[in-house]
Amino acid sequence: MKMSTRFSDAIHILAFIVIYKEKVQLSSDTIASSIGTSPVVVRRLMAQLKKGGLLTTVPGFADPTLKKPAEVVTLLDVYLTIEGDKPLFSVDPKTNPACIVGGNIQPTLTEYYRQAEVAAKAKLQQTTLQDLIDTILVRQAEKEAGK
Amino acid sequence: MKMSTRFSDAIHILAFIVIYKEKVQLSSDTIASSIGTSPVVVRRLMAQLKKGGLLTTVPGFADPTLKKPAEVVTLLDVYLTIEGDKPLFSVDPKTNPACIVGGNIQPTLTEYYRQAEVAAKAKLQQTTLQDLIDTILVRQAEKEAGK
DNA sequence: AACTCCCGAAACTTTTTTAGTTACATGAAT
DNA sequence: ATTCATGTAACTAAAAAAGTTTCGGGAGTT
Numbered sequence: 205m206k207m208s209t210r211f212s213d214a215i216h217i218l219a220f221i222v223i224y225k226e227k228v229q230l231s232s233d234t235i236a237s238s239i240g241t242s243p244v245v246v247r248r249l250m251a252q253l254k255k256g257g258l259l260t261t262v263p264g265f266a267d268p269t270l271k272k273p274a275e276v277v278t279l280l281d282v283y284l285t286i287e288g289d290k291p292l293f294s295v296d297p298k299t300n301p302a303c304i305v306g307g308n309i310q311p312t313l314t315e316y317y318r319q320a321e322v323a324a325k326a327k328l329q330q331t332t333l334q335d336l337i338d339t340i341l342v343r344q345a346e347k348e349a350g351k
Numbered sequence: 352m353k354m355s356t357r358f359s360d361a362i363h364i365l366a367f368i369v370i371y372k373e374k375v376q377l378s379s380d381t382i383a384s385s386i387g388t389s390p391v392v393v394r395r396l397m398a399q400l401k402k403g404g405l406l407t408t409v410p411g412f413a414d415p416t417l418k419k420p421a422e423v424v425t426l427l428d429v430y431l432t433i434e435g436d437k438p439l440f441s442v443d444p445k446t447n448p449a450c451i452v453g454g455n456i457q458p459t460l461t462e463y464y465r466q467a468e469v470a471a472k473a474k475l476q477q478t479t480l481q482d483l484i485d486t487i488l489v490r491q492a493e494k495e496a497g498k
Numbered sequence: 499a500a501c502t503c504c505c506g507a508a509a510c511t512t513t514t515t516t517a518g519t520t521a522c523a524t525g526a527a528t
Numbered sequence: 529a530t531t532c533a534t535g536t537a538a539c540t541a542a543a544a545a546a547g548t549t550t551c552g553g554g555a556g557t558t
Contacts, residue, residue: 206514206545209443212460216443220452231504238453240445242547244506251506263505264555279463292439292471294354296363298387305367306385308490313359315486316426316478324439324471331463339462343455353516353543378533389518391536398535410534411526 213239214249214286215279218258219337222274231266249286256285274337280329292324293317360386361396361433362426365405366484369421378413396433403432421481427472429480439471440464 216239221230228234232246239246250268253259258277261268270277295313300306363386368377375381379393386393397415400406405424408415417424442460447453 207438207441208545209441210545211440212442212456215460216446216452216456219456223452233504238447238450239443240447240453241443244548245546247505248507254505261505262555263553264503266504268505279467291354293358294356295359296356296386296388299363300385300387303385304491305363305370305487306387307494308487309359309363309366309483312483312486312490313362316475316483319478320426320471320474323474324467327467327470328463331466336456336459336463339459340452340455343459344451347454355516357516380533391519392517394534395536401535408534409526410524411532413533415534 208287210249210286211283213241213245214253214282215333215336217246217249217253218270218274218277218282218333219340221259221268221270222333222337223340225269229266230268234266252286253282256281258282258285270333274334275332277333278329279331279333279336280325282333283325283328291317292321355434357396357433358430360388360392361400361429362480362483364393364396364400365417365421365424365429365480366487368406368415368417369480369484370487372416376413377415381413399433400429403428405429405432417480421484422479424480425476426478426480426483427476430472430475438464439468 217235220235220238224230232243232250236243236246250259250261254261257271258281259268260271295310295317297310299309364382367382367385371377371381379390379397383390383393397406397408401408404418405428406415407418442457442464444457446456
């Protein structure tokens with residue numbers, strides 16, 4: 205299947221909420237227009253972000269807010285909330301256990317893959333939502349200055 | 352779609368060739384039995400590994416060999432050969448350019464994602480095929496000792 | 499109380515990617 | 529010439545993600 209864009213869409217939602225706070229109505233319809241997707245997809249992600257402790261929402265009232273300051277929320281927080289323990293690399297789970305390679309490669313590769321994933325996640329943890337928002341606003345200012 | 356196991360299967364193939372060199376006939380049928388897949392899948396991966404400079408094969412003769420010593424081939428080498436520039440994280444490519452967030456998030460996230468990918472790849476580069484083979488053989492020895 | 503707008507969830511469909519299968523061309527060894 | 533093998537193409541099946549339709553129920557407004 206296609207590679208999931210849920211992680212990037214969830215970041216988009218959070219950044220949108222911070223940037224447009226009190227500027228536009230933060231309904232799933234509005235956010236969906238920015239992402240270019242269906243409002244139901246946005247509501248699914250919002251429900252996950254809420255369940256993961258990153259967002260506060262109220263049914264019937266379009267006023268989602270971050271539960272923690274953007275300076276505290278990291279990209280890793282979002283990743284873990286949306287993707288959970290889904291690995292970045294997939295070990296073939298059906299190898300032949302009667303073979304020396306087939307019987308030992310799964311736990312072996314799983315460990316090496318885990319180390320690579322830890323490295324990637326450590327890097328995601330160094331970036332906050334505020335960092336991303338700052339960069340977006342700088343890029344936008346550059347666009348407006350370049351006109 | 353399901354997460355690809357090509358990367359792990361390709362590593363399996365290379366490890367199998369080193370471990371079983373001159374011990375069994377290294378045909379795609381044999382290797383496929385260890386992986387638990389179809390010989391055609393193995394031949395596709397072998398063709399890619401050959402094209403990527405990691406394997407030497409000859410049509411009509413089952414005698415694949417590593418082009419470089421296992422101590423020199425890294426997991427990153429295999430990843431790049433099999434997955435090429437396929438990213439670990441996917442940025443939604445269809446965001447609304449007329450919006451501040453939708454119009455700037457793609458290049459912004461792409462850069463942060465790239466940094467995380469570099470970290471993961473650096474870790475993959477620290478592991479050689481020989482490291483993996485050593486670990487597999489140690490695990491197998493432990494299994495045999497534990498019987 | 500009724501209405502409108504909204505979140506959240508369920509069920510179904512569509513799309514995309516990966517793996518599996520079948521088949522064939524061609525090379526190497528016998 | 530035959531057998532065994534790699535490599536490739538074309539097609540099918542399976543799995544996952546996104547999109548769509550629908551509905552329940554909450555919050556605010558009238």
